[in-house]
Amino acid sequence: MRLRIVHEIVYAFDPPANGAIQTLRLTPRGHDGQFVVNWRIEVDHDCRLSSARDPFGNIVQSFNTDGKLDGLAITALGEVETHDMAGMVRGQSERFPVAVYLRDTQLTESDQGIRSFAAEIDAASPPDRLSTLHALMDGLHDAMEPGETEDDRAIAAFAARKGDARALAHVFIAAARHLGIPSRYASGYLFKPGSEEPDHSEHGWAEAFIEGVGWIGFDAACNICPTDAYVRLAIGLDRVGAAPVRGAAYGDWSAVPKVTIRISEAGTVKQP
Amino acid sequence: MVVAFDEMGSSGDSCRPGYEVLKRWLESTPPDLLTTRRAEAELLFRRIGITFNVYGDEAGEERLIPFDIIPRILTKKEWSVLARGLEQRVKALNAFLADIYSKGEILRAGLVPDDLIYRNPYYRPEMAGLKLAHDIYVMIAGIDIVRVDPDTFYVLEDNARTPSGVSYMLENREVMMRLFPDLFAEQRIAPVENYPDALLATLKSVAPRSASSDPTVALLTPGPYNSAFYEHSFLADKLGIELVEGRDLLVRDNVVYMRTTEGPKRVDVLYRRLDDDFLDPLTFRPDSALGVPGLMSAYxxxxxxxxxxxxxxxxxxxxxxxxxxxxxxxYLGEEPLLQNVPTWRCREPDALKYVLDHLPEMVVKEVAGSGGYGMLIGPTADKKTIAEFAAKLAANPDDFIAQPTLALSTSPTFVDSGVAPRHVDLRPFVLTGGDKVRIVPGGLTRVALKAGSLVVNSSQGGGTKDTWVLDA
Known part of the structure; x- marks a missing residue:
């Protein structure tokens, strides 16, 4: 599938900010099943984008703007060719020993509730790790009601039995790590054919490592391993670590941008 | 109860080498005079303004750390053994950090379990593969040393984050020189006043290679609400560098600047007294308002x-x-010159069993704890406390280590009942620069003021002493 993505991030600063600085993980990398045909990032202010790799291998761009500004718009857009790999992530260099992906973070910490849930699923599923992870995805999909929550920490989402795709990924990661399975968070895009409304946040899912198999994605919100409808942007230990945009404005530290994401099949929708 | 080794050797007429002048002076000085001097010392400290806040103390009242006017003495010979051991230890710490943030050879060799590192809350994945200007991670180390007999010094703890307390070392010396000029005239005591110069030279020596020949250094503080703020402003002043908060700094095109009245000025070295978590909201905690957005990109x-x-x-x-x-x-292919206290790792089942069976004799510490919080001192704890701790330990063994209760050495201390032995430790400060290692002779001696107590932490009834290394 060839997907065309337009991802807009628009800040409004009131009162005007005195300069802003942004860190972007907003450029997908290529790997088996994901070929980036073209991609660019536009900023509506003068700035120099500097590009680097973070230790997870993500492409990180950063820039700053000087002077007074009452708004800032960042647009990432491009086309990505995807193939269904049944969730397998291959053909990408891995920089960390997998043991790093057993670390807890604030967002992916587990509590007794998550640990018991994970242990029960582990006990009831066939002995191989792949079956356990599929059972975990099934189990979470059934146990959790979809919806936005204020707090997307694994513990909070699991206690409320409610969360969006990103919160569910945190619960999945917390449970898998408790079972000793290295797990991480992937941010990206999900193409939903027929959906007219744009998305207002990026998608997120979990990836787990199985010895001898490698990294496999699990999207508990959709109860599916990523297909060719998925475009993978960045990875991290949790949502914050893989966030497409982290920014600060001098004078207005906590401005929350308005996000609009439009995904279409390239060639099938007329571009404006 | 084991009789602790007293560093002066207070029984009888004789005393240990180095203490001759002090002992004679203590014997010839009436207690009234000591009381007067102590009051003068307290007045001097209040005027200088050294105070500290105790975490969790609701009133948030500023307290003076008790100061003992009787110095703790080390001979030149004792110190030179210690100094060599300290230098070796910090060298190894730096090599270890450089390794675990790059190839991880010590983990591959199976000498240190990798989960202990990769799952450690203080391990920062963000540092992996980052090449530091001089491969130095710990420029300022505070190594806590205890002594159990004339020849045995143990390292109790390595402080490799932001060791504090050096301002007390400097102030203690200043006050002692004012109160007892005669004692300083009678013998040669190695100076510590050059510590700020040594620190500044160290910091400049680790500047990025792109910096000018006279790099700009600034001290980054979390601000006046931090318990060590006094030390931050004290050191900035002594070093003649700017004391800045996160909001005073900005990052432009991956270069760090501080705002000054003459416009932005480039900063090359940040002596930061702000924890990792708060350094950069774009990399670590997003809610940190104390840090500098973009600092890690510049790094x-x-x-x-x-x-x-x-x-x-x-x-x-x-x-x-x-x-x-x-x-x-x-890393060094050498035998360690300074010994560790024998330590049981409770994460290992056999060790855990031993510790649980011997709790009343042991000191148990949280692996990530500091400041003497969250520890059990078996011999002085009651049965209920021990039982509660045993439960905590059994539930989360990975979080604890245990050590035998050491008979820490004592040093004569002026307390309400007169001059009496009290347990002490020592925190020397080891400065590692791109050019050389600098260690000011001595360090901060902490003393447990309560009779029999082994806890020297200022937050828990500890005081400090001036530390004299005799220069002859």
Whole structure:
């Protein structure tokens, strides 16, 4: 599938900010099943984008703007060719020993509730790790009601039995790590054919490592391993670590941008 | 109860080498005069303004750390043995950090379990593969030393994050010189006043290679609400560098600047007294308003040196501490000159069993704890406390290590009942620069003021003493 993505991030600063600085993980990398045909990032202010790799291998761009500004718009857009790999992530260099992906973070910490849930699923599923992870995805999909929550920490989402795709990924990661399975968070895009409304946040899912198999994605919100409808942007230990945009404005530290994401099949929708 | 080794050797007429002048002076000085001097010392400290806040103390009242006017003395010979051991230890700590943030050879060799590092809360994945200007992670180390007999010094803890207390070392000396000029005239005592110069030279020596020949250094503080703020402003003043908060700094095109009245000025080295978690909201905690957005990008680009480096906390973890002898041998191919206190790692089932069976004799510490909080001192704890601790230990064994209760050495101390022995430790400060290692002779002696107590932490009834290294 060839997907065309337009991802807009628009800040409004009131009162005007005195300069802003942004860190972007907003450029997908290529790997088996994901070929980036073209991609660019536009900023509506003068700035120099500097590009680097973070230790997870993500492409990180950063820039700053000087002077007074009452708004800032960042647009990432491009086309990505995807193939269904049944969730397998291959053909990408891995920089960390997998043991790093057993670390807890604030967002992916587990509590007794998550640990018991994970242990029960582990006990009831066939002995191989792949079956356990599929059972975990099934189990979470059934146990959790979809919806936005204020707090997307694994513990909070699991206690409320409610969360969006990103919160569910945190619960999945917390449970898998408790079972000793290295797990991480992937941010990206999900193409939903027929959906007219744009998305207002990026998608997120979990990836787990199985010895001898490698990294496999699990999207508990959709109860599916990523297909060719998925475009993978960045990875991290949790949502914050893989966030497409982290920014600060001098004078207005906590401005929350308005996000609009439009995904279409390239060639099938007329571009404006 | 084991009789502790007294460093003066207070029984009888004789005394240990180095203490001759002090002993004679103590014997010839009436208690009234000591009381007067102590009051004068307290007045001087209040005027200088050294105070500290105790975490969790609701009133948030500023307290003066008790100061004992009787110095603790080390001979030149004792010190030179210690200094060599300290230099070796910090060298190994730096090599260890450089390794675990790059190839991880010590983990591959199976000498240190990798989960102890990779799952450690103080390990920072963000540091992996980051090449530091001089491969130095810990420019400023505070190594806590205890002594149990004339020849045995143990390292109790390595402080590789932001060791504090050096301002007390400097102030204690200043006050002692004012109160007892005669004692200083009678013998040669190694100076400590050059510490600020040594620190500044160290910090300049680790500047990025792109910096000018006279690099700009600034001290980054979390601000006046931090318990060590006094020390931050004191040191900035002594070093003649700017004291800045996060909001005074900005990052432009991966270069760090401080705002000044003459416009932005480039900063090359940040002596940061702000924890990793708060350094950069774009990399670590997004809710930190104390840090500098973009600082880590500048760090990664090699345009700023942070002292100490990010992620050094993994080296002062108490479970990692227990591997220090192996770490020294692995990187330096030498036998460690300073010994560790024998340590049981409760994460190992056999060790846990032993510890649980012997709790009343042991000291148990949280691996990530500091300041003497969250520890059990078996011999002085009641049965209920021990039982509660045993439950905590059994539930989360990974979080604890245990050590035998050491008979820490004592030093004569002026307390309400007169001059009496009290347990002491020593925190020397080891400065590692791009050019050389600098260690000011002595360090901060902490003393447990309560009779029999082994807890020297200022937050728990400890005081300080001036530390004299005799220069002859």
């Amino acid at each position: 990664r680009a090699g345009n700023i040196t942070l002292s100490n480096a990010v992620g050094t906390g993994v080296a002062d973890d108490k479970a990692v501490y227990s591997y220090m002898p192996e770490i020294v041998r692995f």
